[in-house]
Amino acid sequence: MAKKMIDTVIDIDVDSAYKTAFENDTFFEIITAKNYGEIHNYSVSSWTPTQTTDGTEEQIARTMHYDFPKTIAFSRYTIVVDQVQTKCAWSTPGLAYGVDSINRTSGAIYTEYFYLEVHVRLEKEGEDKTRLIIVADVKWDKPCLLRSRIETESFSGLKKYYEIFEKELHTEKANTEKASLLEASRHHQEKGSKSSNSQNSNNSNRKTAQNKSEHVTTAQSQQHPRTIKITSRNPTSSSATKTQKTRQIDSSKGVMQQQQQQRRTLSFNETSVLIAFILVILTLLIITMAMFKLAGSIGALSERLYTLEDLLAQYSKECQFVNANARTVP
Numbered sequence: 111m112a113k114k115m116i117d118t119v120i121d122i123d124v125d126s127a128y129k130t131a132f133e134n135d136t137f138f139e140i141i142t143a144k145n146y147g148e149i150h151n152y153s154v155s156s157w158t159p160t161q162t163t164d165g166t167e168e169q170i171a172r173t174m175h176y177d178f179p180k181t182i183a184f185s186r187y188t189i190v191v192d193q194v195q196t197k198c199a200w201s202t203p204g205l206a207y208g209v210d211s212i213n214r215t216s217g218a219i220y221t222e223y224f225y226l227e228v229h230v231r232l233e234k235e236g237e238d239k240t241r242l243i244i245v246a247d248v249k250w251d252k253p254c255l256l257r258s259r260i261e262t263e264s265f266s267g268l269k270k271y272y273e274i275f276e277k278e279l280h281t282e283k284a285n286t287e288k289a290s291l292l293e294a295s296r297h298h299q300e301k302g303s304k305s306s307n308s309q310n311s312n313n314s315n316r317k318t319a320q321n322k323s324e325h326v327t328t329a330q331s332q333q334h335p336r337t338i339k340i341t342s343r344n345p346t347s348s349s350a351t352k353t354q355k356t357r358q359i360d361s362s363k364g365v366m367q368q369q370q371q372q373r374r375t376l377s378f379n380e381t382s383v384l385i386a387f388i389l390v391i392l393t394l395l396i397i398t399m400a401m402f403k404l405a406g407s408i409g410a411l412s413e414r415l416y417t418l419e420d421l422l423a424q425y426s427k428e429c430q431f432v433n434a435n436a437r438t439v440p
Contacts, residue, residue: 127232
């Protein structure tokens, strides 16, 4: 059952939104890196005309490939993603665009049982406004006992992915606006620099006249030097300051001694620290052993579920064969 992931209006025109998302090769690379944290072997092809499986219609499509590490049940896997994006035939510049994508993954258990279908639609909502609609569905190639759990996790992951998609469209708009503002400010500065050059030529003559007058005033000031009075120090005040310094030194020594005593009282025994360190290491070892044991039990359980699914599939086929034979026999 298909679900609507996003239905919102963004402050950008429909043509710019489509070009930013689907004609920029690095747009989906940025989104994927922000969603999974780490991706490798990212590649995207250019839009090329292809034909449908029937060979009746011609469509424009491109492919995308990347892989990323993921930890499942205390085991690390490398998930490989192959995506095919197809531009809808009804896409009209200035009005609406549609892109259908099929996502297939491999590298972990149950990933080859299903694939994802995603439809992205960009519709003109008004002047410099676009409605963004994203619908997703999970398609199954094989029966699976964990179908409901896989669907819920897939839909939650797709919702998070396309929320980043929406935010990145807003940031791209902000970046383009900043670039246009910078270009306008540069043109304004160039015009201002031309006008300032003419003003600087007029002000240079004034500065030379002011410098000449300053030289005359400094020469006159040198002829009349300033008088400086020297006052003798009072011996009584110097002795008082010495006594104050000695008292401050004595008080600081007393404070240092008190701090050292407090440190001595708060010091720990070396044996107790060593025992605590050994206990921490033992608890960590016990926890790691328990985690490894749990991972092994989960792996064994997954293998049993896999064999159970195969047995159920064989049993269903045998039942269908028996029912078919029973219908043919009078």
